Amino acid sequence: MEEHSSVFSYLGEDMIQQQLSTLSNSLQQCFDPGSQQFQTLAKYTTKIARKREKWPDKILETWRNRVVPVYSPESITKVNQARVSQIEFANEQRKRLQTSYQSDIARCKKKLDDVSKKRDTCEEKYNDQALNSQAQLMLLDPRDVVERMRISTFLRSNWDSYAWTVQRLVDQEQTHWNELTMLENELAPIRLVSTQSNQKHLVVPKGNSQLGWLPGEDEYVLIQQSKVPQQDEIFRHISFEPESGLSNLPLSIYNLIIWSDEIGCTDTVLLTMLTIYLKKYKPTILEIIDTKKRSIAAIIEILSHHCSTEPEKQAVLLKIKHFKREPIESFASSVIRFESLYVFWLQLDTPHSVNTIKLMSYEVLKNITQYLLAPKCATAFGKWTQEQVKLGGKVDKDAIIRTVSQLETYAELKLHSARTLPGIIITMTLGLPAEPAEQTIDAHFVNPPKPVDMRQPSAGRSRTPNTAARPRPPSNGPRPQTTNSRGSSANRERSKSPRNQQPAARGRSTEKKTSNYSAEVELDPALECLQFYSRYSKSPNDVRKQSVPGIFRRPLTPKSKQHMKKTYFFATSGDTRFQDVRSKGYCLRCYGSNHRASDCKVYTRPTPTPCRQCMHLFHPTDLCRYYNTNGTSRPASKDRSSSKGK
Numbered sequence: 001m002e003e004h005s006s007v008f009s010y011l012g013e014d015m016i017q018q019q020l021s022t023l024s025n026s027l028q029q030c031f032d033p034g035s036q037q038f039q040t041l042a043k044y045t046t047k048i049a050r051k052r053e054k055w056p057d058k059i060l061e062t063w064r065n066r067v068v069p070v071y072s073p074e075s076i077t078k079v080n081q082a083r084v085s086q087i088e089f090a091n092e093q094r095k096r097l098q099t100s101y102q103s104d105i106a107r108c109k110k111k112l113d114d115v116s117k118k119r120d121t122c123e124e125k126y127n128d129q130a131l132n133s134q135a136q137l138m139l140l141d142p143r144d145v146v147e148r149m150r151i152s153t154f155l156r157s158n159w160d161s162y163a164w165t166v167q168r169l170v171d172q173e174q175t176h177w178n179e180l181t182m183l184e185n186e187l188a189p190i191r192l193v194s195t196q197s198n199q200k201h202l203v204v205p206k207g208n209s210q211l212g213w214l215p216g217e218d219e220y221v222l223i224q225q226s227k228v229p230q231q232d233e234i235f236r237h238i239s240f241e242p243e244s245g246l247s248n249l250p251l252s253i254y255n256l257i258i259w260s261d262e263i264g265c266t267d268t269v270l271l272t273m274l275t276i277y278l279k280k281y282k283p284t285i286l287e288i289i290d291t292k293k294r295s296i297a298a299i300i301e302i303l304s305h306h307c308s309t310e311p312e313k314q315a316v317l318l319k320i321k322h323f324k325r326e327p328i329e330s331f332a333s334s335v336i337r338f339e340s341l342y343v344f345w346l347q348l349d350t351p352h353s354v355n356t357i358k359l360m361s362y363e364v365l366k367n368i369t370q371y372l373l374a375p376k377c378a379t380a381f382g383k384w385t386q387e388q389v390k391l392g393g394k395v396d397k398d399a400i401i402r403t404v405s406q407l408e409t410y411a412e413l414k415l416h417s418a419r420t421l422p423g424i425i426i427t428m429t430l431g432l433p434a435e436p437a438e439q440t441i442d443a444h445f446v447n448p449p450k451p452v453d454m455r456q457p458s459a460g461r462s463r464t465p466n467t468a469a470r471p472r473p474p475s476n477g478p479r480p481q482t483t484n485s486r487g488s489s490a491n492r493e494r495s496k497s498p499r500n501q502q503p504a505a506r507g508r509s510t511e512k513k514t515s516n517y518s519a520e521v522e523l524d525p526a527l528e529c530l531q532f533y534s535r536y537s538k539s540p541n542d543v544r545k546q547s548v549p550g551i552f553r554r555p556l557t558p559k560s561k562q563h564m565k566k567t568y569f570f571a572t573s574g575d576t577r578f579q580d581v582r583s584k585g586y587c588l589r590c591y592g593s594n595h596r597a598s599d600c601k602v603y604t605r606p607t608p609t610p611c612r613q614c615m616h617l618f619h620p621t622d623l624c625r626y627y628n629t630n631g632t633s634r635p636a637s638k639d640r641s642s643s644k645g646k
Helices: 014-028 036-049 055-064 073-139 145-187 231-235 249-263 267-281 283-288 296-305 310-321 331-346 354-372 375-391 397-407 423-429 440-444 465-469 525-531 558-567 636-644
Strands: 203-206 209-214 219-222
Touching: 014 036, 055 249, 055 296, 073 145, 073 209, 231 267, 249 267, 249 296, 267 283, 267 296, 310 331, 331 354, 331 397, 354 375, 354 397, 354 423, 375 397
Parallel strands: none
Antiparallel strands: 203 209, 209 219
16 A cells, blocks of 8 residues: 555656645644654655656666576586585595594503403402411411411401502503593594485476575575576566557566576576567567677666657557447456556556555456446446445455356346446546547446437438438428439338338248348347356356347248248147247246246256247257157156246
8 A cells, every 4th residue: 555655646747746845845844843743744745755666767776686696507516526525535534533533442442451351360369368378377376376477467468459459450440441431422423424415416497497406505596597498488477468469668678687587597598588579579679779789787778768668558548448348248358358458558657566556456447347337237236336345345356257247147237238438437547648639528428329420321211312412491391392213203201210010921931131130139038048048057168158040039930930840840749838938928948937037947058949849948959858859748747847846
């Protein structure tokens, strides 16, 4: 909404904006600084002073902010090769370090084994001496005190020596264990790095772009696109209006620059894409620029300043002002066609964001819907809109198209004449410039009537040059006598209307009509609904209407009926059985008494021709529920249940 409010549809001139800005500054000085009115006027002044963005500035800014990927397929290969060399060098260093630590660990383990052996030897020596001394004490005479004292002293000294030796070995063993643990901890994190990552390919195509594996970041990144995309793919990203066959040059250049950033195109590829586009849609501008220049920035600047859309503006404006919905055209098709023209016109001079275009398109659709419908359908659509607003329902583009399509399934709400947009909608609601010679009275009509020349002779009447040139006498006086080519005078006869039904001769077919008799006037309303699907159809296809043959648009004469019985209809009792279907007002499809043909649930296919067995009912012969394939009548109970039970 913020972007939409800053778009001035009628105050686009710089002079008017400057005057409004001066007026807002003057009003702002009337309030105290810091007040709410002062801040509100300051915001409005900023909006007014902000100039509407133009295409040349937009294109140049987009070009300056363009970021081309750093890596190319060759650089990706070199980076991965350098990464492999770096990993191999690191693995060699780690192997040497692992070998050194493993040798130190083996040396510590050997020292621990030596300490264990020394402790065992010392223990064996002490046990031997202790047992020997105890045996000597037992053999000595109790009176030999001196010898007993010597042996006891020797035994005690051996114990002290053994205890000190064992303690020293325990401390030494603990030191070796600490050293071994430290070496193992330092060896544990040393691992060899593999040169193979999880990626399968270094360069992977993704749509029209390419991704390269970057080993340092362990991910795929966008790389430069040095190959020009296909021509059809390039034309998918330009601005092209199918109704008028025109292309918006500045918007196409902008879209190609944005798309080139998305797929990572180089400057050379972007220049080639622009050349392909200009060669097909703007060959005159391609002759102005020199595509062989080395500076693509100069070419972009030249293109931005040659973004003239005046021819396209006049052509699209003319199509919008003379927009017409034909009776055979669906509402969705006409709305999409008008929206395409209007959105194309919006972006010819000024770039708009997607949200702004969506909002404008929605507002335009709400305003023009009632003028593209039949009067009864427009009334029903207005009631539906009011009910949705009261109930708080969602009224968007899809809901409008869906509702109108459902309304136009009814025969009385269908469009039977072309519909145009009034001038008030074109000039005021849509904000399009008005032509100086345009009549303002047409704005009061939904469909302005075409001027009729009362002096134009009718199609069923011919006049001679002398009669056409003679002035018409007053209506209250006597009519002058005219002389025909044979010399006889006769009064002027009144031309007979071609719509007056003349009694046809017996035995003649009424299929051949006058040239002024249109099919819409001749077609019976009861037969018109048979050209379309029933409102209960479950599986419609693309063919929604089939024309009724001229032979079945009026009741057959006796002669033509006898001829059709021999050539078209089958020999059944359907002629007398269903001949009262119109007088009773029954369903023309299934002969049901509680509904009409447009609400029939039994037959939902377009049935423009009558059944060959029932003769007066319009449904497919192979699906007839009253007669089988042999022409034999089905049971009456089944007939009535199929027609009334639905």
